[in-house]
Amino acid sequence: MSDVTFHNALKTDQLDEDEAIQVIIEGKEVAIINLGGEFYAMDDICSHAYASMADGYLEGECLECPLHGAQFNVKTGKAETPPATVDLATYEVKIEGDDILVGLPNG
Amino acid sequence: MSADQTYIIIGAGQAGGWTAKTLRDQGFEGRVVIFGDENFPPHERPPLSKEVLLGNAEKEICLLWPPGTLEDADIEMRLGTRVSEIAPDEHTLTLEDGKTVAWDKLMIATGGRATRLPVEGADLDGVYTLRTIDDADAIRSKMTPDATVLVIGAGWIGLEVAAAARKQEATAIVVELADRVCARALSPEMSQWIHDLHVRNGVDIRCGVSFDHFEGDSRLQRAVMSDGWVIDCDIAVVGIGLTPNVELATAAGLATDNGIIVDDKGQTSHPDIYAAGDNANHPNPLLGRRIRLESWENAQNQAICAAKAMLGGEDSYAEIPWFWSDQYDANIQLMGLPEEWDETAVRGDRDAGEFVEFYLKDGKLEGAAAINNPRDLRFTRRMMTSGKTFNASDLADPELKLQKLLKG
Numbered sequence: 192m193s194d195v196t197f198h199n200a201l202k203t204d205q206l207d208e209d210e211a212i213q214v215i216i217e218g219k220e221v222a223i224i225n226l227g228g229e230f231y232a233m234d235d236i237c238s239h240a241y242a243s244m245a246d247g248y249l250e251g252e253c254l255e256c257p258l259h260g261a262q263f264n265v266k267t268g269k270a271e272t273p274p275a276t277v278d279l280a281t282y283e284v285k286i287e288g289d290d291i292l293v294g295l296p297n298g
Numbered sequence: 299m300s301a302d303q304t305y306i307i308i309g310a311g312q313a314g315g316w317t318a319k320t321l322r323d324q325g326f327e328g329r330v331v332i333f334g335d336e337n338f339p340p341h342e343r344p345p346l347s348k349e350v351l352l353g354n355a356e357k358e359i360c361l362l363w364p365p366g367t368l369e370d371a372d373i374e375m376r377l378g379t380r381v382s383e384i385a386p387d388e389h390t391l392t393l394e395d396g397k398t399v400a401w402d403k404l405m406i407a408t409g410g411r412a413t414r415l416p417v418e419g420a421d422l423d424g425v426y427t428l429r430t431i432d433d434a435d436a437i438r439s440k441m442t443p444d445a446t447v448l449v450i451g452a453g454w455i456g457l458e459v460a461a462a463a464r465k466q467e468a469t470a471i472v473v474e475l476a477d478r479v480c481a482r483a484l485s486p487e488m489s490q491w492i493h494d495l496h497v498r499n500g501v502d503i504r505c506g507v508s509f510d511h512f513e514g515d516s517r518l519q520r521a522v523m524s525d526g527w528v529i530d531c532d533i534a535v536v537g538i539g540l541t542p543n544v545e546l547a548t549a550a551g552l553a554t555d556n557g558i559i560v561d562d563k564g565q566t567s568h569p570d571i572y573a574a575g576d577n578a579n580h581p582n583p584l585l586g587r588r589i590r591l592e593s594w595e596n597a598q599n600q601a602i603c604a605a606k607a608m609l610g611g612e613d614s615y616a617e618i619p620w621f622w623s624d625q626y627d628a629n630i631q632l633m634g635l636p637e638e639w640d641e642t643a644v645r646g647d648r649d650a651g652e653f654v655e656f657y658l659k660d661g662k663l664e665g666a667a668a669i670n671n672p673r674d675l676r677f678t679r680r681m682m683t684s685g686k687t688f689n690a691s692d693l694a695d696p697e698l699k700l701q702k703l704l705k706g
């Protein structure tokens with residue numbers, strides 16, 4: 192896993208349960224999601240048109256795009272409902288103390 | 299069994315495209331053929347009055363999927379081909395060139411066409427409607443800063459055209475017969491907000507005006523209102539509504555009434571023929587009445603549901619209608635089709651242009667409209683399907699999260 196670098200993204204108390212927030216890591220928009228106390232990270236820009244997924248609401252394990260309603264599984268990034276057909280990348284999350292670290296691929 | 303069946307789709311628009319794609323996604327192994335009279339692969343229309351008209355994007359933005367997607371799924375596309383007749387009992391259809399084609403199941407996704415004004419001068423060069431890519435290209439080329447663009451009808455398309463005209467620095471005039479803009483879809487307060495938005499952006503917008511006819515020598519030069527007001531203009535865009543394309547269905551003996559009559563799965567009065575999209579008059583179980591929608595989400599999701607039903611699916615199409623429009627920097631969204639309400643609640647700041655208006659009847663949410671707040675508006679759908687009642691004062695309190703209100 193040496194091809195991943197972990198970046199400090201957020202504090203655990205900055206994100207309530209069942210909420211999502213956009214953070215910029217190395218110039219990249221990433222959505223951090225708190226799903227029932229577990230944290231996940233996924234690309235924040237919807238693969239359909241252009242919207243911040245973090246502006247959407249969670250529906251079960253999926254985050255729903257606020258613009259046209261495509262749902263992406265926050266654990267896998269899979270595009271579960273139309274109009275999106277392309278999955279979103281997900282990233283490894285580590286919790287150290289109250290820091291949320293997100294692992295982005297190097298290069 | 300299904301591998302030797304042929305499913306045909308008439309119409310290569312949004313509903314037609316999604317029908318074909320869904321048949322394959324669901325594992326249908328037979329032939330899937332789309333006949334479309336436009337010379338463009340399955341596409342959606344919202345960008346035509348937005349990005350394309352503004353010159354911010356080329357027409358390819360309208361494609362439903364990247365080029366090759368349907369071909370790779372072994373979907374046969376016969377574009378530039380018009381179907382002229384359906385023979386339900388024979389399970390065949392006839393193309394414009396007289397060829398007969400057999401089908402096992404058929405989807406009629408013929409959408410609709412822009413309603414034309416039956417008036418003097420309507421055929422003049424410079425008088426347009428906006429439905430197709432060609433329409434958008436033609437209008438865009440005429441929207442120059444020195445042009446005067448007259449829009450007849452303050453519905454969604456008309457207002458988006460006016461916004462695009464102003465963005466290109468053209469002079470824009472809108473005339474509307476009703477006493478307010480988008481009167482069928484909006485509350486009086488929302489109509490006023492959108493009216494003011496256009497006035498702020500320099501549109502001369504007049505409601506309660508009855509248009510009479512166009513004048514010009516071969517090219518449009520002016521439009522004349524019933525009260526004698528004469529408007530000099532270079533182009534006119536008529537946005538007075540949509541006429542559903544039901545002629546094929548009517549001639550084939552299928553039941554029609556403001557669209558093709560279908561059930562909650564998209565099935566017409568003939569068991570092997572389905573319809574979906576702008577042309578389909580369908581029951582909405584959540585609203586408890588029949589409706590025909592002219593919206594992006596309906597064209598997609600009704601078609602998906604109907605395609606599944608063509609393969610034996612049992613799900614009914616039951617969704618709270620959702621619609622959006624983009625004008626200047628305002629993203630306008632509507633949830634539900636509220637007909638009556640006894641209370642409204644405004645959440646957010648009207649003057650700052652970021653708010654939701656909720657419509658309540660006996661405490662139940664009948665619908666909502668939002669300016670620049672897609673997040674809360676989308677959540678309204680869950681609140682509406684919950685069947686719960688809400689307090690107007692709670693909804694209006696931005697400190698109270700909608701999620702909490704729904705749970706509480």
Ligand SMILES: Cc1cc2nc3c(=O)[nH]c(=O)nc-3n(C[C@H](O)[C@H](O)[C@H](O)COP(=O)(O)OP(=O)(O)OC[C@H]3O[C@@H](n4cnc5c(N)ncnc54)[C@H](O)[C@@H]3O)c2cc1C
Nearest residue numbers: 309311312313335343344381408409575576592593594597
């Ligand atoms: C300019 C514009 C802007 C819009 N903006 C929005 C928006 O912001 N939000 C929103 O929710 N909705 C919007 N809509 C509405 C949305 O685009 C429609 O609801 C949707 O396109 C309907 O899809 P459809 O497949 O039913 O019909 P269509 O997309 O019209 O497809 C029907 C196709 O069938 C073809 N056809 C018809 N008869 C035949 C025949 N006999 N043989 C072969 N082919 C045939 C037609 O030519 C057409 O290509 C907009 C529409 C327009 C025109």
Ligand code: FES
Nearest residue numbers: 237239240256259
């Ligand atoms: S931008 Fe997310 S669904 Fe369209």
